Amino acid sequence: MFLSQSDWRSSLRQRILNVTPPDFDALGLDLFRYQARYNAVYAEYLRHLRCQPNSIESLADVPFLPISFFKTHRILIPDVPVATEFASSGTTGATTSRHLVPDLPLYDAVCQRLFENTYGPLNQFHILGLLPSYLERNNSSLVYMVQRFMTLSGSDQSGFFLNNYAELTSRLRLLTTQARQRTQPAKKILLIGVTFGLLDWVDETPESLTWVGKYPDLIVMETGGMKGRRHEMLREEVHAELIGKLGVSAIHSEYGMTELLSQAYSTGAGVFGPGATIQVRLRDLNDPFHSYVPGQTTGKQTGGVNVIDLANLDSCAFIETQDLGQYETGSGTFRIMGRFDNSDVRGCNLLAAL
Structure with missing residues (x-):
């Protein structure tokens, strides 16, 4: 049965919102066929690769679009009105990536589901955002997401902190003290910060912060990124420094x-x-053009990171990044190891080159 573009999109959108692990591959293939037909940039890329979309029967054979295309092309399926445009942070004078997003409710729903599947309902959190470089822009997807999480938290103590480290420390003291004084279960605390911001906070706070780790329902989460503010460090080094200075058991x-x-x-x-x-x-x-299927490799396989993102319904769901990753043995989990040489320094996804 032939579906119009709008009906096809509507069907895919509903499936994305309700996808379960057994459905992922079939949905991914259908999304590939949809984007190969209607995304002009992706279709042209496939044509240059001499890829026949109808011959693709496995996600392992789907070509991934180089991430640099988001800097040079309008990656958007036509006839879908744009609601907002997110842009990467980049460095001074650098060309930034643009992601045109027609469907913010889809983005909202996906972000909430992914977080809550890992950490539980957002209304059980106070959310503190230490995102200085991102707050200085008005088109950051990270700031948008965290702001949305703050709204869903329903907490009047949630908020952003630019460079006001003393206020952040004071807010944490208040929340942890209040939690200890209550007899009923208290809300958890999520402190999410860009890496250089977290390191600056612990370095520039004159008092010891090891008391932070004594509150068991605190999550400290880094988003990666030095943005030229500090020397690059391995993720393990960053985590070790933050664990030592905050007294927490792990950095998320x-x-x-x-x-x-x-x-x-x-x-x-x-x-x-x-x-x-x-x-x-x-x-x-x-x-x-050769990829390794998660869970089907022996040892800790290292390679370039390709991402299948079903939520990229209106742009491209198959992205070839400049990140280096490593599968954990016999599982679908992975590590981010670094970046390819000469790739751009980015704010959200990498700490150091190998």
Whole structure:
């Protein structure tokens, strides 16, 4: 049966909102066929690769669009009105990526589901955002997401902190003290921050912050990124420094970027799990068109990071990033190891090159 573009999109959207792990591959293939037909940039890319979309029968054979196209092209399926435009942070004078987003309610629903599947309902949190470089812009997808989380938290103590570290420390003291004085279960606390912001906070606070780790329902989450503010560090080094100075047992991480509408989360040790709408497929370092299927490799396979993001319904769901990743043995989990040489320094997804 022939479906119009709008009916096809509507069907895919509903399936994305309700996708479960057994449905992922079939939905991904249908989304590929939809985008191969209606996304002019992606269709032209496939044509240059001599890829016949009707011959693709497995996600392992789907070509991934280089992420740099988001800097140079309008990656958008036509006839879908744009609601907002997210842009990457970039560096001074650098060309930034643009992600045109027609469907903010889809983005809202996906972000909420991915977070709550890992951490529980947002209305059980106070959310503190330490995102200085992102707050200085008005088109950051990260700020939009965290602001949305704050609204869903329903907490009047949730809020952003630019460079006001003393106020952040004071807010944390207030929340942890109030929690200890209550007899009923208190809300959890999520402190989410860009990496250099968290490091600046612990370095520039004159008092010891090890009391922070004594509150068991506190999550400290880094989003990656030095943005030229500090020297690059391995994620393990960053986590070790923050754990030592905050007294927490683990540092959590968020893996996301402007070009993706889904996020992956690590609850510690930098190990990310796939989410309902996002999977990572590593590609061979010497052959970008050969990928390794998660859970079907032996040893800790390293490769370039390709991302399947089902939430990218109106742009492109198959993104070849410039990140380097590594599968954990025999599982669908992965680590982000660094970036390819000469790739752009980005704010949200990488800490250091190998």
